[in-house]
Amino acid sequence: MTSVAVLVELVRGSTSGGHVKCWERFAESAARLPDAAPGLDLTVCFLGDRERVETLSPRVRLVMLRPLLGSGPFASSRGAEDVTDLAPYHPRLAALLPRHDVWHLTHGFAYAATAVRLARRTARRGGPVPRLVASVHTDVPALAAVYARYLAARRLPGAGPPLARGAERWLRRRRDRLLGACERVLAPTPAGRAELAATLGADRVGLLRRGVDHGRFHPDPTARARLARAHGVPTDRPLILFAGRLDATKGLPLLADSVRLLRARGRPAHLVLAGAGADAEPVRRSLGADATLLGPLPQERLAQVYAGCDLFAFPSRTETCGNAVAEAMAAGLAVLLPEGAHTTQWLTAPGEDGVVVPDDTPEAWATALASLLDDPPRLTALRHRAAGTARETHPSWDRVLTEDLLPVWQPASPARPAAPPLRPAPERR
CATH class of the missing domain: 3.40.50.2000 (Glycogen Phosphorylase B;)
Structure with missing residues (x-):
């Protein structure tokens, strides 16, 4: 059994964007895997207003953890950005990660930083080192440059262009540093794969396509x-x-x-x-x-x-x-x-x-x-x-999971027992 933790440091809700929806669909596909399929235990971690666990199958679950430093108060305009966690370290996530064999990064803030920091600490202490992989879903540096202009227009007139350039440069360096810690990085398109390969090396970069729910999205004359x-x-x-x-x-x-x-x-x-x-x-x-x-x-x-x-x-x-x-x-x-x-x-x-x-x-x-x-x-x-x-x-989500994700996750280090059911941390008063 290979135990995988996917780290999606965005708030999960009914109207969340494509990054969140992508991993919801992959989790649903994993829950449909037959029992005879190669053993996979999957936990997908999101952000939420409270800690909770949603079980999709005995081997697949969604976990919501509270952000420590949510980006909501820093938003440039209501509804403009997805809310993430800007904290440098998330102790609750750090307590949950060691039970998994593969840590899959999908963003570049609290969850990703925690995973890389914890993996390096474990390696220094001679413990069992997890496999770090990552996938690119959003051009966060480019988005941050636009939002910096929004923010400057409202609060710092005239500072927009230099603020935007600085934010984009800093976030690209941060992204590259986090991806550099991963043994395998997945891009969504062949062009994106070629771009990352120039920095990371072609042998470390693969493709993670996006699927389509053809049962939900189809022509309807009514x-x-x-x-x-x-x-x-x-x-x-x-x-x-x-x-x-x-x-x-x-x-x-x-x-x-x-x-x-x-x-x-x-x-x-x-x-x-x-x-x-x-x-x-x-x-x-x-x-x-x-x-x-x-x-x-x-x-x-x-x-x-x-x-x-x-x-x-x-x-x-x-x-x-x-x-x-x-x-x-x-x-x-x-x-x-x-x-x-x-x-x-x-x-x-x-x-x-x-x-x-x-x-x-x-x-x-x-x-x-x-x-x-x-x-x-x-x-x-x-x-x-x-x-x-x-x-x-256009492939289904089931096909992408089987062809693009499982081959990356499953050549794992010697498997540990499946992750036990997670329980929320005690409510703090």
């Missing part, structure tokens, strides 16, 4: 009417969907400007936004009746929103993978993506199963949108081809 009834979106014009954080890290201001330009040119279109973030109110003021803001949505409701729209426009360049793109394609939406972005990996025939926009300007995005709105047969063909690409080439 979804449009239900979306109109529930949220009052118009039924007489195409619906352009954006899902994710509503801020500049995802390119939302660029998309909003392009839709405003599109409407000024007389094209019928309506923007639907699923998520929360710093630019929600500016977009609401800018587009008025031409936009519907749904707020953060759980996966079940988000799947219905996907299926009820026509296009998915996603100008983000900070994605390491962009699972929202795969979900939109599975739901039968035409997708528009920036040229050169990692998200284009989901396309097998750009121009046929999705549109690649060459320039990050409102004019270029408005022109790309208009080319589809003015040609309904092409839009329909793109939607059908996108759904076909998703069915035929």
Whole structure:
């Protein structure tokens, strides 16, 4: 039995982002492994408002631990960032880790720092050293640079650019230092793997793809009417969907400007936004009746929103993978993506199963949108081809777990007994 602890230092909730959802899906897949499969005991650690354990199977569980120094009070704007733990060390996690053979890092703050520090201490003392592996899910340094600009604009006018550059440089050094302590690092795309290989060496870098829940995300001809009834979106014009954080890290201001330009040119279109973030109110003021803001949505409701729209426009360049793109394609939406972005990996025939926009300007995005709105047969063909690409080439979470993760976890050092059921620490008064 190989015991694995995956460290996801983000708050888990029904509307959490793709990083959290990714590991929820992997845990569900692990719980479905047959009893005859090679022995795996999996614990996925998240952050939560209280310590608790959620058991998915006798060998799979989710653990929530309280953050010691939560980043919420430092957020640049309400709803803009995911909450992590900025503490340099998490003693409760440190007490739980030694029962596991493999420590899998997925971020770069309290949990990752604790794991690396504890592994080095164990090695110095001559104890059984765990296997450290990692996977890259988010370009945290790039996101931090944008949020630093938000923060500076509100509190330190004029300090934005140097603050952003400093934050990005510091976080990249920190990320590289933590990844350097791992024997194996997994990237979400071949391009990301090549980038990491230049620093870590090709023999230490592998691929961890993202899966798609095809049972949840699929075309649904009834979804449009239900979306109109529930949220009052118009039924007489195409619906352009954006899902994710509503801020500049995802390119939302660029998309909003392009839709405003599109409407000024007389094209019928309506923007639907699923998520929360710093630019929600500016977009609401800018587009008025031409936009519907749904707020953060759980996966079940988000799947219905996907299926009820026509296009998915996603100008983000900070994605390491962009699972929202795969979900939109599975739901039968035409997708528009920036040229050169990692998200284009989901396309097998750009121009046929999705549109690649060459320039990050409102004019270029408005022109790309208009080319589809003015040609309904092409839009329909793109939607059908996108759904076909998703069915035929986008792997399930079960497949990714079996092909990408288990081979990394299971060539382990001599196995220890399976981790016993975890119990929350006593409540402190």
